[in-house]
Amino acid sequence: MSDGVVDPRRRVPRTDVLLADPLVVAAVAEFGRDRVKAAVVGAQERVRRGEIDPGQVREAVLAGLSTPVPRVVVNATGVVLHTNLGRAALSEAAVAALVAAAGHTDVELDLVSGRRARRGRDALAALAAAVPDAQAVHVVNNGAAALVLAAAVLAAGREIVVSRGELVEIGDGFRLPELLESAGARLREVGTTNRTSVADYAAAVGERTGFVLKVHPSNFVVSGFTSAVSVRELVSLGVPVVVDIGSGLLAADPLLPQEPDAAGALRAGAALVTASGDKLLGGPQAGLVLGSVEVVERLRRHPLARALRVDKLTLAALAATVRGPVSPTWVALRADPVVLRGRAERLRDALVAAGCAADVVACVSVVGGGGAPGVELPSWAVALPAGFAEPLRTGEPSVVGRVVRGRLLLDLRCVPASWDDRLREAVLRVGV
Numbered sequence: 001m002s003d004g005v006v007d008p009r010r011r012v013p014r015t016d017v018l019l020a021d022p023l024v025v026a027a028v029a030e031f032g033r034d035r036v037k038a039a040v041v042g043a044q045e046r047v048r049r050g051e052i053d054p055g056q057v058r059e060a061v062l063a064g065l066s067t068p069v070p071r072v073v074v075n076a077t078g079v080v081l082h083t084n085l086g087r088a089a090l091s092e093a094a095v096a097a098l099v100a101a102a103g104h105t106d107v108e109l110d111l112v113s114g115r116r117a118r119r120g121r122d123a124l125a126a127l128a129a130a131v132p133d134a135q136a137v138h139v140v141n142n143g144a145a146a147l148v149l150a151a152a153v154l155a156a157g158r159e160i161v162v163s164r165g166e167l168v169e170i171g172d173g174f175r176l177p178e179l180l181e182s183a184g185a186r187l188r189e190v191g192t193t194n195r196t197s198v199a200d201y202a203a204a205v206g207e208r209t210g211f212v213l214k215v216h217p218s219n220f221v222v223s224g225f226t227s228a229v230s231v232r233e234l235v236s237l238g239v240p241v242v243v244d245i246g247s248g249l250l251a252a253d254p255l256l257p258q259e260p261d262a263a264g265a266l267r268a269g270a271a272l273v274t275a276s277g278d279k280l281l282g283g284p285q286a287g288l289v290l291g292s293v294e295v296v297e298r299l300r301r302h303p304l305a306r307a308l309r310v311d312k313l314t315l316a317a318l319a320a321t322v323r324g325p326v327s328p329t330w331v332a333l334r335a336d337p338v339v340l341r342g343r344a345e346r347l348r349d350a351l352v353a354a355g356c357a358a359d360v361v362a363c364v365s366v367v368g369g370g371g372a373p374g375v376e377l378p379s380w381a382v383a384l385p386a387g388f389a390e391p392l393r394t395g396e397p398s399v400v401g402r403v404v405r406g407r408l409l410l411d412l413r414c415v416p417a418s419w420d421d422r423l424r425e426a427v428l429r430v431g432v
């Protein structure tokens with residue numbers, strides 16, 4: 001360091017000085033010494049990196065301690081089910097159910113007889129009512145858990161026959177083939193990436209077959225010279241057919257004609273259908289297992305079922321989601337572009353009036369989260385200079401949009417209309 005230049009590290013307030021500050025001392029009483037010390041070290045690091053001035057350290061320590069966990073995010077990405085943002089936003093009814101379930105509940109007790117009852121029977125009853133084609137229903141931790149359980153029960157030491165076009169990586173490096181093998185099953189791959197015929201399956205099915213698996217390629221599209229085999233045709237092979245529909249549509253939805261649904265797969269003769277609760281169903285993370293009484297009951301009694309058991313909070317939110325009213329996922333998927341444009345224009349007008357360089361642009365939202373990969377939903381966004389992206393993302397509440405060609409787009413499809421004021425204020429806090 002040359003003379004005359006102050007090394008910024010010398011200006012980092014000392015730990016003992018900070019810990020003696022009356023407000024920091026009060027924070028120690030509230031949060032404990034270890035957490036406060038960690039917050040102090042973190043704030044000092046930020047000074048060293050030049051992110052904050054030495055004079056802001058005390059505020060940074062206190063803000064770091066009181067920042068809510070998790071951080072609330074306004075989803076302006078236009079991705080309805082964004083896995084990094086927690087997939088489905090729950091309905092008000094589901095949130096109310098969660099809050100009620102946080103205390104003691106009748107999750108496993110029949111209040112009339114005073115006896116132990118089937119765990120999560122409200123959620124099971126709601127699912128059974130929503131999918132009358134299912135003889136029995138079980139709920140596990142997530143879609144992956146549903147598949148692992150099916151493989152462990154029906155195919156441990158045996159073969160799962162599956163098309164090479166359906167060997168899906170579901171995200172974060174996790175691949176269905178490896179997941180199934182981890183349950184002790186062997187995969188018998190048939191067909192090719194783009195085409196698999198019923199004869200391919202028929203040639204592979206035999207004494208060692210545990211089941212034939214049909215996986216919905218939920219996060220990619222193969223187009224061109226393709227062919228796949230229907231559930232009905234697979235059932236004609238005379239072995240159990242497990243269908244992983246992925247997204248969790250309980251019944252067919254005309255908005256998403258390419259998405260398979262649980263009722264349809266069961267009617268076609270599937271022994272078991274597996275799905276995620278936090279995709280198109282719009283509920284909490286959960287794995288739904290629907291099928292015949294015999295098969296579902298075997299899954300439910302397997303030792304692994306206990307390890308994959310769902311929390312009372314999940315069961316409460318799931319029951320409320322399935323019973324309705326409609327979920328925010330459902331609302332976002334059906335948002336009217338004309339209404340979205342009107343909201344974007346009002347937001348733009350308010351921002352421009354405050355001196356902000358805002359614009360309104362047409363854009364395209366997607367379903368995301370491993371669902372309806374080819375579907376594009378026309379939408380409208382407020383466009384801001386890209387420099388807004390970082391401060392909005394790190395603000396309170398956090399606003400996450402997407403940067404397209406040097407501009408930040410705030411797509412309104414997944415933002416509840418009642419949040420437009422919060423969104424405007426968040427942008428104005430960043431500045432003009």
Ligand SMILES: *Cc1c(COP(=O)(O)O)cnc(C)c1O
Nearest residue numbers: 142143144216218245246276370
């Ligand atoms: C999402 C998905 C899974 C995994 O479900 P999680 O609930 O994320 O564990 C499995 N199969 C398919 C087809 C999926 O789309």
